[in-house]
Amino acid sequence: MDTKEIMDLDIKYVMQTYGRQPLVLVKGEGTVVWDAEGKSYIDCVAGIAVNNVGHSNPKIVEAICKQAKNLIHTSNLYYTEEQVTLAKLLADVSPHQKSFFCNSGAEANEGAIKLARKHTGKGEIIAMENSFHGRTITTITATGQKKYQKGFEPLTPGFKHVPYCDVEAVSDTINNQTAAVLVEPIQGEGGVIMPSDDYLKYLKDVCHDKDVLLIFDEVQTGFGRTGEMFASQSFGVTPDITTVAKAIAGGFPMGAVLANEVGETFQPGDHATTFGGSPLACAAAKASINFILEENLLKKSKENGSYFLNKLNIIKNNNKIVKDVRGIGLMIGMELNIECGKLVDEMCERGIIINYAAGNVLRFVPPLVINKKQIDIVTNTLEDVMRKYS
Ligand SMILES: Cc1ncc(COP(=O)(O)O)c(C=O)c1O
Missing domain, CATH: 3.40.640.10 (Type I PLP-dependent aspartate aminotransferase-like (Major domain))
Incomplete structure (x- = not known):
């Protein structure tokens, strides 16, 4: 089934309690997930802080x-x-x-x-x-x-x-x-x-x-x-x-x-x-x-968490829409002066899934197996997407 067919069935047969992204996920491996059309995404949501050991470990x-x-x-x-x-x-x-x-x-x-x-x-x-x-x-x-x-x-x-x-x-x-x-x-x-x-x-x-x-x-x-x-x-x-x-x-x-x-x-x-x-x-x-x-994921969470935090802080220093960056390990929030919805949609189009909390806080809770190269892709894409808002 393609994305549209699945979304139509959801409307018809599932109680509509969730505001979902228009995305059907079919496969996951480590920090990457794939949609029904075969497109891959770096996952900074991890099923809302669940897939700490990576998808389908x-x-x-x-x-x-x-x-x-x-x-x-x-x-x-x-x-x-x-x-x-x-x-x-x-x-x-x-x-x-x-x-x-x-x-x-x-x-x-x-x-x-x-x-x-x-x-x-x-x-x-x-x-x-x-x-x-x-x-x-x-x-x-x-x-x-x-x-x-x-x-x-x-x-x-x-x-x-x-x-x-x-x-x-x-x-x-x-x-x-x-x-x-x-x-x-x-x-x-x-x-x-x-x-x-x-x-x-x-x-x-x-x-x-x-x-x-x-x-x-x-x-x-x-x-x-x-x-x-x-x-x-x-x-x-x-x-x-x-x-x-x-x-x-x-x-x-x-x-x-x-x-x-x-x-x-x-x-x-x-x-x-x-x-x-x-x-x-x-x-x-x-x-x-x-x-x-x-696999020493506690150490990785600490090290890659501070790497991620530093990169987000660099974005903050160059971008007026970022109010605050905070967190510990791989639980990181980036508070914006704007609502996050559109930005999250654009990131999704660019192959990165993030979610947000409290309307204006981008929340990064990726699998703890995320690596620095993937963090670079996430932060470089975010910087690029944010350019038009600053
Ligand atoms: C701190 C905290 N407590 C409780 C819950 C509820 O957990 P569940 O959705 O598994 O019932 C959540 C879910 O997001 C949470 O973040």
Whole structure:
């Protein structure tokens, strides 16, 4: 089928919840994807910070195929070696000992909120303005952006929002009903907003002093995106609970709630999912995490991230429409004085896919296997496309 036929079928048979690019993707390899007409693109989206180990990574493909031939699904009524060995691997690479497996980022945040409420016996969660935590009713409630909530009320009770990077506001809002503070270490959907110096450390201190749990939503920042396995390691702050999803299984759907002793609170019957932690998802996740470790993707994320950032800063210095360039590792935002839509379309025509957040922030979250030559092509093309706007 060609692009037009596929787009027509989408309109007819798929609920129109997405504003998609007019692009049908049929194949991917590393940092490159191909459309239905055979045109190739350098991918700076990576399925929204998911394909960290590259598209159709042979190690992930091999792990999925091997596992699929053996056992795809069991439910959580039974043990599997794949699940316990993945949990052990996560304990080795994260600051947390225990995992609960689910299927998406929103589900991971739901699980973390339940865990925090059960553990503390308190109901209130403090989240940040401009945050994003998912699309279920409770996670749109946690999300500090009205546009995601409008039309879906009533929302879940028990949530308060304070400005991001304002420790005093958190401290002032905590009361004797506060269970937890929920924060993205870097706000992703909000426009790649970096934490101010020591914000996360102060946040941890306040939570510790006031006996409130600290939850990091690392759905977007996890698995090498920031140059360490987790952003908590990049910023040197260990939360009580971490939620992950997106890149955990190299593109296979999976999420997890990670915690230390807080995780002991959950008892049989407290929380569950039919598909969570299936042997297939766990096999993909193990292959993906091992690939990140074996191929030094954390180092590559750091090195190629600062190379990318420098190149974007050079563009900024020569172009009036660029307001700011920021980021860490391969999670980079370029804030413009204009809306990004047209520019993103033009980049797509020129063979580069990027997406944007908050209307005016180009977001670069490519596979961590991107190389300097590809970064040069992206930045040279961007500079060229931007010329007409400056
Ligand atoms: C920080 C953060 N949390 C949660 C989510 C929701 O994840 P999912 O779309 O897998 O439910 C996202 C998705 O973009 C995210 O960026």
